[in-house]
Amino acid sequence: MAFILVAEPAAAVAGALRKFLESASHEVTMATDVREALERVRELAPALVLASVTESFDGEALCRQVKEEAPGIPVLLLYLPEEEQPEARASAAGAEACLVGPLKRATVVSCVSLMMQLAQARETVSVVRTEMQLMQHQGPRREPSSSGADLEFLKRLLFMEVKRSRRYRYPISYLLLEPDRYAERIATLAPAQRTSALAEVLRRLSEALRDIDVAVPFAEGRFIVFLPYTPHEGAMVVAERLRQRVKEVESVPGLTASMGLAVFEPSAQKGQAQVSFGSLMKEAGDALRRAQAAGGDRVEGGRQAPAEPVTE
Structure with missing residues (x-):
């Protein structure tokens, strides 16, 4: 749940946005003009600001002021359907x-979810990097790296589910997904357009999953899809479904994705070595690279993760 400021003068639009966000368990406060919105930002420090851009409301001016006073607060701008250059x-x-109307609940919630997850990831990575730097003065010296911080962030999110799988012996699957030709097709877009495109990818993935499944951004352009209680056969079905959903992304026509799959299916026999978070992540990454090397638009992997001693 996040505390979100909606800056929108039209009561009907503001009410719809509030309903969308509250249905996703967010807490919402409202502002009807730029002055009031700035007061809310200064007093309440919301986790995110949604601001309309219309003839009667200058959301862009509000955004510039927010970025000047509180640059860490993400801003999502909402444009009318006739706007020709919203991303720029x-x-x-x-x-x-940014989003362009007419606005649908799934689109708004997915974009807000991605923005919040990316903000949380940046904050967590910053904290972990600081912790690693402090550790340099207390133990063996080693250079902190962003990849190490990202791994720590994911461990905090997913470690408990891996632990439950080992304890209660149910199958789990990981999919590591990356849009093909990401550096060429998405990374070169303007920041706002790139974020919107990744939000649409996340929305397409989430729509194709069960309530218990989780799709989260991992690193720039990569997503992890976690499938609890899912053996190899079921994970392959889901992977193929997601592969087709990526092709439906409208903001980047013709987009495809490569996926690496790692599956752990514990045996009922006692004494079997147990899987670790690290082994699953390594196998999914290796499988993703094989899919990309084979030309993309495919799923690789799916064998049971190799047994190794548990180190977490």
């Missing part, structure tokens, strides 16, 4: 992302 305008204003 949003990027110039300093917004992290």
